Amino acid sequence: MSDLASIVKAYDVRGTVPDQLNPEVARALGAAFVQVLAADAPVHQIIVGYDMRPSSPELAAAFALGATALGVDVVDAGLCSTDELYFGSGFLGLPGVMLTASHNPAQYNGLKMCRSGAKPIGQDSGLRAIRDAAQAILDSGEYPQLHGRSGEVRQQDLLADYAAHLRNLVDLSRIRPLKVVVDAGNGMAGHTVPAVLGEGSGLPIDLVPMYFELDGTFPNHEANPLEPANLVDLQAKVRETGADIGLAFDGDADRCFVIDGFGDPVSPSAVTALVASRELAKNPGATIIHNLITSKAVPEIVSERGGIPVRTRVGHSFIKEEMARSGAVFGGEHSAHYYFRSFWGADTGMLAAMHVLAALGESEVPLAELGREYERYVSSGEINSTVADAAGKIAQLVSVYHKAEQDTLDGLTITFADGAWLNVRPSNTEPLLRLNVEAPTAERMAEVRDEALAIIRG
Incomplete structure (x- = not known):
């Protein structure tokens, strides 16, 4: 019998396949997700997406089966990044679930859940209740009834709408030409980057792809750019090609790390300060969120640019709650999670990357010099x-x-x-x-x- 307490974490579900997480567990979680959300407001439809891990399609289908058993229809977004799933939740106004274990090794999988409008679900905002409801289903083998019918599943590809939304938020059409190396780590950035920044986008970007083949066994390196060893290939390629910038995404492509033209990392705190400065130029006097691990330079620069810095605990549910409470335009974490009011308060590595590309492309100086302005300590x-x-x-x-x-x-x-x-x-x-x-x-x-x-x- 599965013990869900071991895999339901503070912000998501994460476990090894198939001993901790398997279709039976995913199906129970699908039913419990609908049951718990329906206790607050009627639920008629949800959206489900999944990453490139070998187990993800089967687990996503099982989750959808659990949801449709309660009479709820499922929009199957198919292969997508986590921020693309958040886009779908906001764009369609639906609760959403992403099947992914982010940067974890190949034997893991998991679920990230949100309410309609990409509002986060953490342990204190529904995840514990979902865990308990799913455990009850697994223990009894009985699925609750909701609408007295079975729901239906329909496919909807959101990639083009997602790309168009991002390009509408950051206009890269008039920047100087840039050579950009992107290491997707065989993760979902291999799916989303070509749509947003590739040839069909018409942008003045010479894209140099690395490990764009979707492969959840991660044959080249783990898709965790927080570990310096996983940046080595990208750093070498940036130097070898004379690129202006390198971008490294994690497995589900919701985080992005930046490498300058010399192959040196630009700290997520510097990226936070840079993006915050751009957002404050558009929204004078706005609030900017930063967690307490980001550099002291972040609140200093936010204050200098006329913004209001707000310090929070580490963790995306805290950031998102504070974003909603304060109406902040932007939030950044030391772990390279970046949150935008214009993206339903959710985190998107792609949008942060586009802000950095815009700042670089609007400047004549290299990224190392541009970034120095934001690195003080x-x-x-x-x-x-x-x-x-x-x-x-x-x-x-x-x-x-x-x-x-x-x-x-x-x-x-x-x-x-x-x-x-x-x-x-x-x-x-x-x-x-x-x-x-x-x-x-x-x-x-x-x-x-x-x-x-x-x-x-x-």
Whole structure:
């Protein structure tokens, strides 16, 4: 018997196939999704999409079977990226489900769920209730009744509408010609990038594709650009071809990482500050969301450009909730998730990439020089440490740094008088502490990092 508690996470469902996640489980989740949403408002139709993993079509079909058993019709969007699914949810005004395990290895799959208009579903906004309802179905083998009939499934390809919507939001037609290398990692960007930026788009972009073949076994490298090893091929290709910029997408193509013309990474914080500046130029005085791991440069630049920076916890459900509450035009995370009011408050790596291409294409300077404006400090990146007693280690840090400014919005953040800061957060799913450090100089960053690690690992 499947235990859904082990695979239903804070923001999504993620597990190994077929032992944790299989058609039976997906079917129960499909019925539970409809049942829980229908308790709040009538549900007559939902949209389902899936990525290129070998197990995704079968799991998507099973999820649809569970939903149609309750009399709900299903729009089958077929192969799509997660942000294309969010587009479909917003464009059609339907609750949606994406079958994907994002950047996880090939043996995993999962589900990302949203309400109509791409509103997120996390543990506290329906996911726990969906888990419990699905578990009850699996335990009893009985599917609830809703409309007294079986629903129907119809196919609808959203790719052209998705591409047109993005090109309407960021006009790239008048930028200078750019050579752009894109590493899709055999993920869904291989499906979406040609439609948005390729030859048929009529844009002045010379697209150099890498690993555009959809292959959920990831034969070249894992589709997780957060790991430096997975950027090596793209960096080499940018240097080899003399490209202006490199873009790396994760497996479901909702995150995008940027490489400059020298083959060096541009930090997601710098991308956040750059996109925020562009959005503020169009929306003076607007609110910009950033999580507490992004560089201190982000709120500084937002304030300098006349915007209102709002700091949040890490995690897309927190960002999306704050986007909705504050009416923010844009939000960015250190993990290269970028959220746009013009995209139903959802995250889209493609739209962020287009903003960077527009900024570069409207400027005569190379990306390395353009990006320098947004890079003010030196960061450690996220460093994970396995610990037996996370709470005890955090208490130790509180004691050692009792003279520094401290806050507990998300884990523990300690800010020093010289502007250096560290944040340490426990993982939701593993016995890990995640450390991030930033400082005005590399030497000071290393000093703070090493001192904190000595405490955490001591």
